[in-house]
Amino acid sequence: MKKLNILIKALLSVIVSITCQCAYSQITVVDANDNLPVISASIYNGNGTDVIGITDYDGKLPKAAEQLKNIHIQHINYTPVNIDLQSLKDSTIYLTPCSHILPEVKISKQKDAMLRMKVYVRQMTILNKKPATVSESITYLYFKENDDYGTPHSHKTLSEDKYKDEKAFEGESKMLKSIADFSDPTSFAYFNGYKYYNALKGSRRVGTRWKRAGGIYYMNEDSINKRCEIVRDSMFSDKPLRVPLFGFSFANMYNSETYSTEYGAPKRYNLINMTDRYRIYQTKTMGYVDTVTEMYVLGIDLVSKEERKADKKLKLTPFERPKGIVAAGDWLTTTIKGMTKIE
Structure with missing residues (x-):
């Protein structure tokens, strides 16, 4: 009888645990306009100093x-919010979309x-959940x-600011430190999502053939703000792609x-913004570095070869964050507090 009571208590404990997990799993972040889920929103602690993860x-x-x-919840397409989870009235968190206006670009064929x-x-760059470096540039x-x-x-x-937190590197391998240092912000970014627009128009979601490399393409179309978000998501891959040699x-x-x-239909010249998340694991220690690159388009035009040559001669100017993109005193300001500015 005593063993039976112990078994019952153990089962009840498991049931309570499962119930709590199920209740928690119901908290969902959605778009305030169309109630569609907001995928890959960045979740920080209340102070904005620790990266907790992203929405699925x-x-x-x-x-x-x-x-x-x-x-704190941050997404490139939405107004950032601070949420008190304990006083949340229901299981839904609503994010308000940001409206970005991009002037029309008329493309004409020109040589070169x-x-x-x-x-x-x-x-x-995030080294094992701690922000290690932050850079901003035009x-x-x-x-x-x-x-x-x-x-x-x-x-x-044209201009840039760079910050580094040496404490984030403590106890990490030289290789992880090297990966978490600054890199070319365009190295991982690519801009070809518009090519999948027609395929996604009917289904909103398509899968790629090679699961380990790809995962899922999907699209959220916002008719109110006249825009669409096209996403390539490989969070569901079986395992990260290994490179045993290194x-x-x-x-x-x-x-x-x-x-x-x-x-009209999306093209590169009516791009508004983009986000790219890239994760590298050190297979021996399973330490990892996340690189998060976000870009807001300020303008697009067509330039000649001579104009590009003139651009190359431009010198760096003092960095000034564009108005309206990231509000002063927000999560980013909190994140770089305590970091060292790199001149």
């Missing part, structure tokens, strides 16, 4: 957020002309007019591109 495909919070009272995209770039990206691959042909940095694994976890649809 259904918009659910990461389980690690369950232990926190306050969280390139598409020049002026962008605000924010890049953060940059020109140059694209060949008929190149559909999506990577910039070249880039020119002792690393890597996974392109998430790539999102938002296009204006006010001028």
